[in-house]
Amino acid sequence: xxxxxxxxxxxxxxxxxxxxxxxxxxxxxxxxxxxxxxxxxxxxxxxxxxxxxxxxxxxxxxxxxxxxxxxxxxxxxxxxxxxxxxxxxxxxxxxxxxxxxxxxxxxxxxxxxxxxxxxxxxxxxxxxxxxxxxxxxxxxxxxxxxxxxxxxxxxxxxxxxxxxxxxxxxxxxxxxxxxxxxxxxxxxxxxxxxxxxxxxxxxxx
Amino acid sequence: xxxxxxxxxxxxxxxxxxxxxxxxxxxxxxxxxxxxxxxxxxxxxxxxxxxxxxxxxxxxxxxxxxxxxxxxxxxxxxxxxxxxxxxxxxxxxxxxxxxxxxxxxxxxxxxxxxxxxxxxxxxxxxxxxxxxxxxxxxxxxxxxxxxxxxxxxxxxxxxxxxxxxxxxxxxxxxxxxxxxxxxxxxxxxxxxxxxxxxxxxxxxx
DNA sequence: GGACCAACTATCCTAAAGGATAGTCTTCTA
DNA sequence: TAGAAGACTATCCTTTAGGATAGTTGGTCC
Numbered sequence: 001x002x003x004x005x006x007x008x009x010x011x012x013x014x015x016x017x018x019x020x021x022x023x024x025x026x027x028x029x030x031x032x033x034x035x036x037x038x039x040x041x042x043x044x045x046x047x048x049x050x051x052x053x054x055x056x057x058x059x060x061x062x063x064x065x066x067x068x069x070x071x072x073x074x075x076x077x078x079x080x081x082x083x084x085x086x087x088x089x090x091x092x093x094x095x096x097x098x099x100x101x102x103x104x105x106x107x108x109x110x111x112x113x114x115x116x117x118x119x120x121x122x123x124x125x126x127x128x129x130x131x132x133x134x135x136x137x138x139x140x141x142x143x144x145x146x147x148x149x150x151x152x153x154x155x156x157x158x159x160x161x162x163x164x165x166x167x168x169x170x171x172x173x174x175x176x177x178x179x180x181x182x183x184x185x186x187x188x189x190x191x192x193x194x195x196x197x198x199x200x201x202x203x204x205x
Numbered sequence: 206x207x208x209x210x211x212x213x214x215x216x217x218x219x220x221x222x223x224x225x226x227x228x229x230x231x232x233x234x235x236x237x238x239x240x241x242x243x244x245x246x247x248x249x250x251x252x253x254x255x256x257x258x259x260x261x262x263x264x265x266x267x268x269x270x271x272x273x274x275x276x277x278x279x280x281x282x283x284x285x286x287x288x289x290x291x292x293x294x295x296x297x298x299x300x301x302x303x304x305x306x307x308x309x310x311x312x313x314x315x316x317x318x319x320x321x322x323x324x325x326x327x328x329x330x331x332x333x334x335x336x337x338x339x340x341x342x343x344x345x346x347x348x349x350x351x352x353x354x355x356x357x358x359x360x361x362x363x364x365x366x367x368x369x370x371x372x373x374x375x376x377x378x379x380x381x382x383x384x385x386x387x388x389x390x391x392x393x394x395x396x397x398x399x400x401x402x403x404x405x406x407x408x409x410x
Numbered sequence: 411g412g413a414c415c416a417a418c419t420a421t422c423c424t425a426a427a428g429g430a431t432a433g434t435c436t437t438c439t440a
Numbered sequence: 441t442a443g444a445a446g447a448c449t450a451t452c453c454t455t456t457a458g459g460a461t462a463g464t465t466g467g468t469c470c
């Protein structure tokens with residue numbers, strides 16, 4: 001079974017290669033960028049599985065995945081990552097990846113996953129998909145504000161005036177002013193500009 | 206020689222362990238969080254070297270490094286990371302780490318680095334330290350603005366009024382207004398709030 | 411039903427922002 | 441050394457923001 005591993009972290013690449021090779025059933029080739037990977041895929045006749053690191057030169061999010069899939073003529077391509085979220089995993093699958101491997105998975109599971117994917121079965125670790133959404137850190141500020149206030153804050157962040165905001169939300173200008181005031185009070189902001197910055201800082205918008 | 210590896214990425218942890226063990230000269234123990242690492246360091250008499258992943262539960266930047274160093278009573282502790290910058294590496298050394306290992310280094314170099322650090326020598330890969338600073342992307346917007354305008358923009362981002370800004374910069378309020386106007390023109394912002402958001406978005410401040 | 415609350419509206423007012431035009435410096439340069 | 445350019449100031453004006461106070465509506469809780 002022939003594998004292609006692509007990762008710019010040589011340490012990971014080499015140790016992983018050593019590990020898989022030691023299983024006796026895999027013939028592993030490696031490279032350090034998406035470009036090299038596509039070239040190898042194009043030149044060589046057949047890898048049973050291609051494993052791409054998510055944060056590797058040339059990847060540019062999942063655009064690199066699409067390129068690799070295109071180059072591979074339907075043979076399995078999977079994504080592995082140490083940092084990517086559940087959402088990214090889902091998107092990778094949607095874009096045609098045969099699987100998603102978080103680097104937090106056990107090495108033993110990896111072997112099975114690779115066998116699985118090489119025969120064309122989609123693989124994503126269940127515990128990863130079922131994990132709690134890892135960003136409940138957004139609402140500490142969002143919880144303070146009502147829905148309307150969040151809409152208004154969003155407008156502030158886009159530099160809208162009260163009048164424009166009133167039109168957009170189909171409200172009177174005075175009402176917007178009121179929301180801006182309470183919003184500033186809740187966020188402890190000195191004015192609309194400050195409020196917008198606090199919202200931005202908190203990662204909203 | 207006894208090593209302790211701490212990383213929440215099991216895949217990396219296990220393959221790395223397998224690789225180092227295969228060298229025949231290392232006895233490797235592992236754990237998956239800073240807390241576990243500190244406990245092991247505390248209980249056990251002597252590791253020749255402790256290797257901590259930079260982005261691991263409990264690390265909280267380099268605060269975790271300080272905790273581990275404290276727990277280790279002067280025995281060598283090093284940081285490894287796949288993403289951290291040169292600046293982080295420097296800071297780690299400043300805070301007492303015996304070394305810094307990017308995951309982009311070759312596995313073979315790792316073995317030498319580990320030997321080196323275990324005998325108390327500081328190790329950071331030269332090519333990593335000499336690498337170009339990877340954030341010259343700040344000035345594309347900053348270059349458009351004069352020094353004064355940047356100062357004013359900074360004030361906007363802190364939610365200051367023109368009057369406060371005038372006091373801070375020891376200028377007249379009208380002058381601040383002028384700067385705000387030209388600044389908005391250059392940034393193509395509709396108003397001060399929008400300008401502040403653009404500045405924030407661009408990573409200034 | 412009454413108390414309460416949230417969202418919204420109205421009127422009135424002051425302060426701040428935003429814009430225009432003109433003028434004073436200093437500094438750099440043709 | 442004239443003149444262009446940048447930073448700053450002055451005066452005048454309009455629009456917007458921000459704040460206070462009071463009133464309406466619709467829903468929820470007891």
